[in-house]
Amino acid sequence: MDLFKNVIEKDLCIGCGACVGQDRLGNLKMEWNDFGFLVPKRESLSKRVDNSAIKVCPFNPSPENEVRTENELADLFLTGAPNFHPKIGKYYDTYVGYSNEFRLTSSSGGLASYIVKELLMKGIVDAVYVVKETISEKYHYEYTPIFSPNEVLSSSETKYYPVTLSNFFKELSTINGKVAVVGVACFVKAIRLFQHYNPEIKDKVAFLIGIICGGVKSSFFAEYLSAKTGIENNNYTNPQFRIKDLSSTASDYSYRCKDLKGTHHSIKMSAVGDMWGTGIFKNNACDFCDDVTTELADISLGDAWLKPYVKDGRGTNVIVTRSQIADELIKSGIASKELSVEQLTLAAFLSSQQGSFNHRHNALGYRIKKAENYDRTIPPKRHDKEKISFDFKYVQDKRMKIRMNSLLLWKKTKSAEFFDNEMSKDLTNLKRLTKIYHHCRAFKNKLLKL
Numbered sequence: 242m243d244l245f246k247n248v249i250e251k252d253l254c255i256g257c258g259a260c261v262g263q264d265r266l267g268n269l270k271m272e273w274n275d276f277g278f279l280v281p282k283r284e285s286l287s288k289r290v291d292n293s294a295i296k297v298c299p300f301n302p303s304p305e306n307e308v309r310t311e312n313e314l315a316d317l318f319l320t321g322a323p324n325f326h327p328k329i330g331k332y333y334d335t336y337v338g339y340s341n342e343f344r345l346t347s348s349s350g351g352l353a354s355y356i357v358k359e360l361l362m363k364g365i366v367d368a369v370y371v372v373k374e375t376i377s378e379k380y381h382y383e384y385t386p387i388f389s390p391n392e393v394l395s396s397s398e399t400k401y402y403p404v405t406l407s408n409f410f411k412e413l414s415t416i417n418g419k420v421a422v423v424g425v426a427c428f429v430k431a432i433r434l435f436q437h438y439n440p441e442i443k444d445k446v447a448f449l450i451g452i453i454c455g456g457v458k459s460s461f462f463a464e465y466l467s468a469k470t471g472i473e474n475n476n477y478t479n480p481q482f483r484i485k486d487l488s489s490t491a492s493d494y495s496y497r498c499k500d501l502k503g504t505h506h507s508i509k510m511s512a513v514g515d516m517w518g519t520g521i522f523k524n525n526a527c528d529f530c531d532d533v534t535t536e537l538a539d540i541s542l543g544d545a546w547l548k549p550y551v552k553d554g555r556g557t558n559v560i561v562t563r564s565q566i567a568d569e570l571i572k573s574g575i576a577s578k579e580l581s582v583e584q585l586t587l588a589a590f591l592s593s594q595q596g597s598f599n600h601r602h603n604a605l606g607y608r609i610k611k612a613e614n615y616d617r618t619i620p621p622k623r624h625d626k627e628k629i630s631f632d633f634k635y636v637q638d639k640r641m642k643i644r645m646n647s648l649l650l651w652k653k654t655k656s657a658e659f660f661d662n663e664m665s666k667d668l669t670n671l672k673r674l675t676k677i678y679h680h681c682r683a684f685k686n687k688l689l690k691l
């Protein structure tokens with residue numbers, strides 16, 4: 242299998258940059274592609290790329306048996322976890338709550354910032370790779386190592402913006418001490434593969450904080466939202482994707498950025514329409530990921546899209562602990578009253594991510610069949626056998642079309658008004674099809690209960 246032919250040219254690259262670190266010939270670097278994603282490119286077309294680079298790719302179509310799926314990797318790395326559920330993988334426990342210190346300065350309940358701080362304070366690691374604002378002209382955000390608990394606040398908040406870990410993978414062998422990384426599922430999988438194939442650095446990675454992810458967005462997402470706030474021609478800085486409204490619900494957040502004079506502009510996400518269920522500006526690879534809850538991390542953190550928590554605009558996390566050290570960090574935070582966290586039943590946890598399970602597990606087999614028509618080989622999956630109804634197939638077709646068209650259209654126009662006009666017919670159709678699917682599902686569920 243060839244990294245370029247089988248992954249990048251098939252639009253299955255997520256931009257993690259593990260291949261750049263694995264390529265001992267040093268011929269790869271990350272660059273923006275035409276659709277606002279970071280992808281590896283050859284520095285010199287006449288030079289080779291290390292054959293083993295594809296082995297650490299989370300979308301390698303032919304992984305070796307011992308790392309075939311997340312299940313095999315979990316058996317290698319999460320050996321102590323006493324529980325397993327096919328939807329969320331190996332785990333210790335499930336919780337819900339927030340950090341008293343970080344809740345208001347974070348996107349959900351501030352658990353990610355809390356864990357980063359604890360790892361550094363307790364000396365469990367010497368550095369944590371987090372996503373921080375950068376002064377680079379090329380990016381708004383970048384993975385950066387932080388070394389002190391005082392730096393934690395600078396990394397808080399969710400950035401729906403492409404980032405890459407290529408520098409981390411390149412630097413890892415030269416780093417002194419132990420490190421932790423905060424990352425979404427495919428990035429965490431790439432780190433596990435990298436540890437597996439580079440046993441000499443395996444123990445350097447002492448902890449992984451998993452961010453539960455519904456899909457990675459192109460940089461077009463920030464460009465579009467900035468245009469919606471009234472800033473044209475990409476003349477924006479400081480994109481902030483999750484400005485809370487403390488007097489409203491958790492999902493009623495805003496996007497905010499600055500113009501070149503430093504004036505803030507913002508827009509409520511509810512005024513922009515559904516940016517998640519539609520697949521707008523999403524990376525194609527995300528449609529072929531069945532790891533909804535970042536199964537290979539020590540701890541997984543997401544939004545508590547669940548009553549009663551969703552009603553609280555201050556934000557609340559759902560939490561899955563998967564290693565003993567992670568479970569102890571949560572328990573000690575509860576005991577010291579730094580965390581307002583309690584156990585959550587597995588059923589309640591599952592329902593907090595129901596939409597993602599429906600799309601990423603139930604409908605995956607259908608999307609894989611479609612992808613095979615385009616000569617794409619998808620890596621082995623655990624959730625590719627589920628069958629879906631005709632009405633849900635129509636929803637899938639429409640989502641795939643909208644995802645692709647949103648990228649093609651924004652590349653061409655960069656005008657929010659034109660984009661909205663051109664997309665509106667498909668988005669309205671998707672809304673109708675989704676309504677029909679929901680009605681049919683409710684009717685079938687009623688029949689099943691009779």
Ligand SMILES: Cc1cc2nc3c(=O)[nH]c(=O)nc-3n(C[C@H](O)[C@H](O)[C@H](O)COP(=O)(O)OP(=O)(O)OC[C@H]3O[C@@H](n4cnc5c(N)ncnc54)[C@H](O)[C@@H]3O)c2cc1C
Nearest residue numbers: 347348349350351352353354371372398400454455543544
């Ligand atoms: C692309 C993306 C999609 C998501 N989709 C979902 C979803 O569908 N369902 C759900 O429940 N939750 C989702 N989340 C997670 C959610 O938005 C919060 O990040 C999570 O609940 C942690 O919140 P917190 O308050 O504990 O984090 P904070 O305390 O605010 O800290 C945020 C942490 O996330 C890290 N971070 C920020 N941006 C990124 C990034 N792009 N990649 C990797 N790390 C990053 C920062 O380094 C920081 O450590 C998504 C997050 C991202 C980045």
